Amino acid sequence: MTTLHSDPLVADYLHRLDGAAGGLPAQQRAELVAEIRAHIDEALRATHSTGSTGEAAVRNVLKRLGRPEEIMDAAVERTDPPERRQVGGREVVALLALLIPFMGWLIGSVLVLLSPAWTTRERRIGLALPLVVLLFSVVVSLGAPASTALGPLETSLIFALGFAGGPTAAIYLAWRLRSASR
């Protein structure tokens, strides 16, 4: 997203705005910066036509817009899930499903994705856990016979631990439900 502008004050403002918007999805951030930029240009065109130009006019427009942090606060609070999470049957079923490998992970993942009770970041972590843990344990246990340190019992144990990802994800997501959304 371009924050360049012919006026250095405006460019700095847009840059700060873009920086403060880290919590927003990329598309939303780009859109907001573009809208603010269009507003500034429109406002400056208006002041230009009334004869008032220069730094004072620019500062006035930016002052009326407000601090980038204020604008970002307004944007963020309107997109995140509400403070109190709505936990219902669907969420319980999702968590229970995650305890069951493969089929359960699939069903649980779909339910987690559909539920508004978790933030995007929480969903990503929760859904990645079972797969990552399984992948890790498979890699380690396949490579283990080559090393003399691990016998077949230990290798099997490591492989079994691969299925711990699902319960771990369920515990993580359940724990997140108990905290406020932000």
Next chain:
Amino acid sequence: MEPGQTRNMLTQLRRGAVEFCVLALLRDNEQYGFELVRSLAAVDGLVTSEGTIYPLLTRLRRDQLVTTFWQESESGPPRRYYHLTDAGRKALTDFTGDWARFRDGVDTLLGLEDRNDHPAQ
């Protein structure tokens, strides 16, 4: 309640009312972002930071209370115009009724209204 807290309450009230003020501005005609923002800013005490209106507009769009379209402008780049949807119109009507009742009730309690002017609800 401490004196300082009334400021906070006012902020909450503003936040709740501003979106319906936007819908009201769109009731009779379509307007583009800058126009809307400046109309709101002209009302004393309604908007403290003009930039915060834009996230509000995005949310109204997302909630399908308004739709938008682009239109060329002679003086610069195309502008995004806002248009009230049927759902938006209904939300506005509902709020107008709620607000009138709320306002009248509070005014009466605060002693700002003459009780005799309003029959019992």
